Amino acid sequence: MDSSIVPSRRAVVSLLAAGLAGCTALRADPDPEPPGSTSYAWPSVNATPANTRTVPDGTIRNPGSDSPIEYGVDAIDIAGSYARAPVVDDGKTVLVAPAEEDDACVVTCLDTGEEQGWPAVRWQRRLEREFPDGAPAIADDRVVLTVSDETGVSAGGDGLLAALSMADGELEWSRPLERGSGFTPTVADGTVYLRTTNGIVAVDAATGEEEWSDALPTLEHPHQRHTHTEQLAPAVDSNRVYVPGEDELVVYDRDGDRQWNVSLAPPVGAPAVADGTVYCCAGGELRALEAADGSRRWTESDVVSIAPAVAEDAVVVVGPRRGKAGGTVRALEPETGTKTWDADVHFQGWGGFAPLIVGETVVVNANRRMVGLATDTGATRWETEKDDSRWHLAAADGRVYNYGDDSDGDSSRTYRLQVFGERGNS
Numbered sequence: 001m002d003s004s005i006v007p008s009r010r011a012v013v014s015l016l017a018a019g020l021a022g023c024t025a026l027r028a029d030p031d032p033e034p035p036g037s038t039s040y041a042w043p044s045v046n047a048t049p050a051n052t053r054t055v056p057d058g059t060i061r062n063p064g065s066d067s068p069i070e071y072g073v074d075a076i077d078i079a080g081s082y083a084r085a086p087v088v089d090d091g092k093t094v095l096v097a098p099a100e101e102d103d104a105c106v107v108t109c110l111d112t113g114e115e116q117g118w119p120a121v122r123w124q125r126r127l128e129r130e131f132p133d134g135a136p137a138i139a140d141d142r143v144v145l146t147v148s149d150e151t152g153v154s155a156g157g158d159g160l161l162a163a164l165s166m167a168d169g170e171l172e173w174s175r176p177l178e179r180g181s182g183f184t185p186t187v188a189d190g191t192v193y194l195r196t197t198n199g200i201v202a203v204d205a206a207t208g209e210e211e212w213s214d215a216l217p218t219l220e221h222p223h224q225r226h227t228h229t230e231q232l233a234p235a236v237d238s239n240r241v242y243v244p245g246e247d248e249l250v251v252y253d254r255d256g257d258r259q260w261n262v263s264l265a266p267p268v269g270a271p272a273v274a275d276g277t278v279y280c281c282a283g284g285e286l287r288a289l290e291a292a293d294g295s296r297r298w299t300e301s302d303v304v305s306i307a308p309a310v311a312e313d314a315v316v317v318v319g320p321r322r323g324k325a326g327g328t329v330r331a332l333e334p335e336t337g338t339k340t341w342d343a344d345v346h347f348q349g350w351g352g353f354a355p356l357i358v359g360e361t362v363v364v365n366a367n368r369r370m371v372g373l374a375t376d377t378g379a380t381r382w383e384t385e386k387d388d389s390r391w392h393l394a395a396a397d398g399r400v401y402n403y404g405d406d407s408d409g410d411s412s413r414t415y416r417l418q419v420f421g422e423r424g425n426s
């Protein structure tokens with residue numbers, strides 16, 4: 001057969017999509033626990049330097065098979081309301097939060113691997129700033145994070161970027177930030193890329209020495225940015241750095257030279273990049289742009305998630321509620337934006353958190369509920385109740401990690417880390 005007429009995998013998916021678009025997924029799933037690796041990490045809030053929020057060959061253990069492991073943060077002397085999203089690597093979970101009783105920020109490393117009696121504190125490190133400004137990132141056996149003495153966006157310049165050893169929490173280096181507060185770092189190929197209040201800075205991950213920086217328009221809306229600084233993480237691929245702003249996306253090459261920028265409706269979420277396309281949620285839309293020059297490929301409207309999850313054959317976003325409860329989850333074909341499935345999801349609370357994809361399962365996070373859908377059809381695999389999420393979920397080693405509180409609307413709150421999935425070795 002002439003290879004020139006054999007359609008690509010994506011072309012086949014695109015043809016199938018036209019017949020499936022607009023269909024609500026069936027509720028049954030013939031393969032609720034697909035095979036896949038249970039040894040993988042979630043080292044940043046968006047999983048990869050490209051912000052794809054995807055583990056292609058991973059699997060999720062059934063979250064409903066056991067009640068979750070729960071670890072109350074009051075046991076480790078941190079103020080739970082300001083803790084950031086957890087990150088996980090090599091059976092260790094890192095939480096960053098203010099200290100309970102003094103003006104310091106505490107980085108806590110918990111053993112959450114296969115050992116008996118987990119989670120348990122492996123180490124803690126106190127830093128001389130009061131608040132974490134974004135989620136940490138783990139790379140090359142170190143934790144990189146930003147802290148300051150004010151929450152939210154501040155142009156005052158008291159931000160600090162620091163790196164700690166994953167082995168014992170010892171401070172490897174720290175540097176003050178000259179462009180205001182710093183937010184969630186992205187680490188790729190030995191370089192830390194950090195969006196700050198009024199710029200972008202790239203530093204050597206081993207030494208903290210600056211490689212390049214650039215000024216950008218000052219971010220506004222401090223209250224909103226306080227609650228969603230994870231959305232300010234740059235995306236990095238082999239050629240470029242994609243930096244979100246107040247109402248724009250600015251793109252650099254890896255040496256810091258500007259390549260292009262595009263205006264977007266605020267708020268602008270964390271971009272994700274895959275196979276030459278940048279995906280960015282902005283102003284209630286998902287934009288797909290050419291990574292090389294920013295030209296528009298396609299647009300999807302009525303999107304409430306602040307970032308997409310991007311796999312080889314699907315870009316997944318959360319749509320608005322239909323009625324008083326629930327919402328919609330949509331999978332789109334990456335090259336064309338054609339809808340492959342559209343599932344009604346009956347979760348409680350807000351669905352604006354970014355979804356994630358682990359192997360054959362899409363995990364959707366709402367305030368008090370978590371839902372797993374089949375990546376190829378949108379069929380429901382499982383649903384489970386959980387605490388009210390504070391930030392995005394993490395997935396590692398076959399489990400899902402949620403940081404939240406059990407207030408259920410009342411004034412009394414117990415903040416804790418929940419780990420969903422089977423216990424012990426698989």
